[in-house]
Amino acid sequence: MAQSPDGTGTAPVRITNSSTSVTSGIGVTQKLVGAAIAFGNVLRGTFGPNGLDKMLYKTNGEAAVTNDGAKIVAELLVRHPAAKAFVSLAASQENACGDGVTGCIILASELMSEAGRLLERGLHPLILVRGYEMAMAETLEVINSRSMPIGDNLQKVSRTALVGRSTEGALDHLSSLISQAVELIPDSDFERVRMVKAGEGTPATSKLIPGLILDKRMALERMPKTLSKPQVAVLSCPIELEKSTVSAEIEISTPEQYEAFIDAEQKQIESIIEKVKSSGAKVVFSAEAIDQRALHSFADAGIFALGGLERPMAEDVAKACGAQLCDHLDDISESLGNLESIVHQRLEGAEGVKERLILEVGPNAGIVTILVGGSDGVAAEEIIRGLYDSLRSTCLAKEDDMIILGGGSLHMAASLRVREAAENCAGRERLSMEAFSRALEAIPAALATNTGEDRIDSLLELRSMHRAGKTNSGITQIGKPGVIEGVWLPTYTLEHAISAACESACSLLRVDQVISARGD
Incomplete structure (x- = not known):
């Protein structure tokens, strides 16, 4: 990157490495718009109920087949800065709503494509951004007016x-x-x-379990395999003798002393076991170890016990059955939860025998x-x-x-509203508002083309239906324009997708120079 000559004959001053490339003017537009269009084209064919899948083959040999936009974007190894902005856009939509990533990316790509045409004709980027923001305000009003309670x-x-x-x-x-x-x-x-x-x-054959499923092996085969309406204790403390943290040696000179030492240890573990038994719990889970003597004693008493759970798993069990995670056995009676049933299953699979515990809690389950x-x-x-x-x-x-009708119905209604608002705009912002309205139509157009229908014919028919007062019309599952029924989306999903797409496009349109240290 060099300073331009000032006419004095002195050499230009270079402030970057010779390998650094600097792109300015129309070249910037071509770079950013080209990357945005390419990114949108990757996902366009997966959009809607008739979208096709992508097979992703990773460098480590793993393969995945999906049409989920978030998954596809997450697996792409992108280098272009505009493409990385789209990756961030997809992550934002996924984190906020969990759905709508593909539609968000397609709209952002279309906004960049429309902007590229206007910038090539000499429209200033800031005028373009202002027009997009004015169109976005109109779109939000349409979203609010068309939303309804669930x-x-x-x-x-x-x-x-x-x-x-x-x-x-x-x-x-x-x-x-x-x-x-x-x-x-x-x-x-x-x-x-x-x-x-x-x-x-x-x-x-999928089913809903009002409770939790644990893929864990039983500690003892003698443990009860099924229990009905048991009380549950979830511990974060061990059921075993505490080991001394100080090194010590005990001298035993007679067999009687050794027997007394063993008896004292046995009484101590029996005292711990009795605390658990007297609590009334018939199922005991612990995030720490359980002594083998305790396990056998529990099995004899018909108590199911399982130790060595990971801390998060123990917290899930407590949350599911309404128990409190108990960190001291003295508090066990006040920390119990309840189950409808606990069932042990043994499944044969390709990788051998797999054991599973099904904890059914009932209608008051904290986790399902x-x-x-x-x-x-x-x-x-x-x-x-x-x-x-x-x-x-x-x-x-x-x-x-709050929910809103899908099938491209909102996008067509918002497109017509923005186009009407543009008619009342006297400045050049009108051009970018019209571009925004055309970009919104990319959503119903993608729904139609992914079923093999003609883009132009579908859009013309859908526009005429909306102008005739059939404002609930969109692209049906068979790809034809028609009245949309039963296709409902969370209002926030569409609102966030359109807002985030507009915001990302506007931020890229403010770029007037691309400086690449890689030289590409």
């Missing part, structure tokens, strides 16, 4: 998020499980829902688990990924209590 549409929200995934054969069943799980958990906290592969059956049917592998991972996105959408819809 009512009894919770299952329809979960179903909408599942359409287009690898769950078509069990769509109604899985969406019902998701909506039931969200109704059960308190505070619409999606982190209270766990998903576990069943390793057998099909997605249609969806046991996802199907074999292990790539297909099962894609099903769980789709279920997780559906769960996030459903929790968000219930928490905000």
